[in-house]
């Protein structure tokens with residue numbers, strides 16, 4: 537596909553997304569109906585779509601309309617390019633520019649939905665605009681080295697043999713930042729043999745802050761695909777790892793991922809007994825990960841956020857019942873909004889005097905990668 541044909545494809549996909557279809561579904565639908573597109577085309581179109589969604593409102597302003605076409609025109613203008621070079625109407629290129637494609641101004645547009653802006657500002661204080669700005673950029677790819685199978689140097693060598701460049705991060709011995717060819721990862725030996733897993737730096741830092749001691753019983757109460765379960769495995773010998781999720785289908789891949797990692801995990805629909813550590817990686821707005829899932833930024837509603845807060849409070853109460861005497865409860869979100877983080881924990885602590893907070897940490901893309909929150913609490 538020519539660059540202009542890729543832009544035409546992105547325009548069509550974005551129109552579906554703007555009409556309400558989730559971006560992944562819109563991309564999949566286009567892929568299925570575009571057998572002529574090679575893997576390079578698919579990756580390029582995906583990048584165009586996600587770049588546009590990260591900067592939706594400012595690019596719409598620059599492009600003259602909140603439409604697929606407006607977003608593509610605005611994106612080119614934001615990059616200092618003349619859209620007329622690609623919007624020629626020739627071959628598969630989009631139609632030439634017309635009077636409706638006049639540029640507006642993007643000044644003062646932070647690409648944060650207007651109703652969230654006050655919550656964003658109150659949560660992030662003097663870093664609010666810098667974090668919003670960072671959310672308009674692509675996120676780096678991070679890997680977690682599986683200490684059961686390799687150390688960082690071995691993993692970097694294995695990745696290099698797969699044609700992937702990665703470098704260790706000084707903050708965490710298991711964190712590798714991919715610097716080139718991340719799309720080769722799933723086909724590579726380092727990944728297939730369980731030496732590395734895809735995991736952002738911030739949840740890795742949060743999991744590294746958990747108090748893991750040999751022989752502990754650990755429950756991952758909202759395990760999903762098992763990212764946190766696998767991140768704590770191997771951090772201390774003889775851990776009993778139990779994974780639970782209200783939606784068992786979300787844990788479908790966990791047995792296979794655990795096997796690849798060389799870890800034993802019990803999956804359960806109903807956790808029994810008490811645990812030394814309960815991890816509650818609760819469903820949240822994902823506002824810390826909006827670089828990776830930019831359409832969720834625009835899909836979130838105030839009612840949706842209120843519903844999430846209610847589920848988070850309910851999960852905290854249930855998870856707390858599963859913490860044994862002297863045990864710990866780790867509440868995590870990938871949000872930067874205080875209503876899902878500090879305020880939620882403060883409410884829980886006010887209602888549960890049997891728990892005290894041991895530590896509270898939050899990360900934003902300014903100092904780590906995704907925005908992330910951890911409150912570590914202890915019973916008794």
Ligand SMILES: C[S@@+](CC[C@H](N)C(=O)[O-])C[C@H]1O[C@@H](n2cnc3c(N)ncnc32)[C@H](O)[C@@H]1O
Pocket residue numbers: 757758759760761762763764765780781782783786817818819820847851
């Ligand atoms: C942020 S995701 C978990 C991601 C996962 N820990 C990981 O690292 O891959 C939140 C999970 O909570 C689950 N969940 C939602 N409501 C729940 C509830 N009431 N009890 C337990 N899990 C719940 C969802 O199904 C979802 O898989």
